Amino acid sequence: MTLSDRDLTEQGLTLDTGGAARLLVIGCGAIAREILALKATNGWTHMDLACLPAILHNHPDRIAPAVEAMIKEKSERYETIFVAYADCGTGGYLADVCERHGAEMIAGPHCYSFFEGNERFAERAADEIDSFYLTDFLVRQFDAFVWRPLGLDRHPDLIHSYFAHYRRLVYQAQVNDPALDAKAEECAARLGLAYERRFTGYGDLQSALASVAQQRPG
Known part of the structure; x- marks a missing residue:
C-alpha cells in the first residue's frame, strides 16, 4: 500500500x-x-x-x-x-x-524512547538532554513538523533562540535508506547541530x- x-x-x-x-x-x-x-x-x-x-x-x-x-x-x-x-x-x-x-x-x-528501547533510552537520558531527535517520519516531514511550525521558514534568525541549548541532532533510523540519511544530515546542518545517525529499527x-x-x- x-x-x-x-x-x-x-x-x-x-x-x-x-x-x-x-x-x-x-x-x-x-x-x-x-x-x-x-x-x-x-x-x-x-x-x-x-x-x-x-x-x-x-x-x-x-x-x-x-x-x-x-x-x-x-x-x-x-x-x-x-x-x-x-x-x-x-x-x-x-x-x-x-x-x-x-x-x-x-x-x-x-x-523516540520506544524506538530506541525504553530501557536503553532511559539509561542514556542524562547524557542526551542536549539532543534533538528525528525518526524516519520526521526526517521526511521535517519542514511540516519542525521548520514551518517554528516559523523558521519566515524567521531563520530564530534558530539560535530555539536550539541554543542543543548540541546534536540524533536521527533514529527505522530503516536503512541512504536518501533519508542524507536528508537527516541536511536537517542537522540547517539547525546548526552536530549529526549522529543511530539505527534503532x-x-x-x-x-x-x-x-x-x-x-x-x-
Missing part, C-alpha cells in the same frame, strides 16, 4: 479487512509505515490499523480525546484494541483513557505489537 505523507499528517489512515479481523491497532500516523511493515512481515492478518493524524503531535492535548473517540467508535467490531501511542505529551491522560476502556498501550514517554514497537498479536492468533 502506498501511503501519502499528507494523509498521514492531516487525515490519518484506516486499513481494515472488512470486519474479519479481531484486533485493532489505533496508532499515530507518524508510525503507520512501521506498523504496516511489521504486520506484513509477521503475517498478522487478524490485525487492522486505524491511525490518527500525525499532526496531533503538535497539539498533544488533543491526542487522548481523539483516541477515546476512536475506541468508542470501533469497540463493537473488535475483541481487542491496542493503542500504539506512548504518553506523547498527554500528561497521563492517554493512559487514563486506555485504562477506562480496557485497552493496552505502548509503555514509554514518546516514540522498530525497537519496543515491534515487541509490543508482537505481544498483543500473539494474544489473538489469526
Whole structure:
C-alpha cells in the first residue's frame, strides 16, 4: 500500500479487512509505515490499523480525546484494541483513557524512547538532554513538523533562540535508506547541530505489537 505523507499528517489512515479481523491497532500516523511493515512481515492478518493524524503531535492535548473517540467508535467490531501511542505529551491522560476502556498501550514517554528501547533510552537520558531527535517520519516531514511550525521558514534568525541549548541532532533510523540519511544530515546542518545517525529499527514497537498479536492468533 502506498501511503501519502499528507494523509498521514492531516487525515490519518484506516486499513481494515472488512470486519474479519479481531484486533485493532489505533496508532499515530507518524508510525503507520512501521506498523504496516511489521504486520506484513509477521503475517498478522487478524490485525487492522486505524491511525490518527500525525499532526496531533503538535497539539498533544488533543491526542487522548481523539483516541477515546476512536475506541468508542470501533469497540463493537473488535475483541481487542491496542493503542500504539506512548504518553506523547498527554500528561497521563492517554493512559487514563486506555485504562477506562480496557485497552493496552505502548509503555514509554514518546516514540523516540520506544524506538530506541525504553530501557536503553532511559539509561542514556542524562547524557542526551542536549539532543534533538528525528525518526524516519520526521526526517521526511521535517519542514511540516519542525521548520514551518517554528516559523523558521519566515524567521531563520530564530534558530539560535530555539536550539541554543542543543548540541546534536540524533536521527533514529527505522530503516536503512541512504536518501533519508542524507536528508537527516541536511536537517542537522540547517539547525546548526552536530549529526549522529543511530539505527534503532522498530525497537519496543515491534515487541509490543508482537505481544498483543500473539494474544489473538489469526
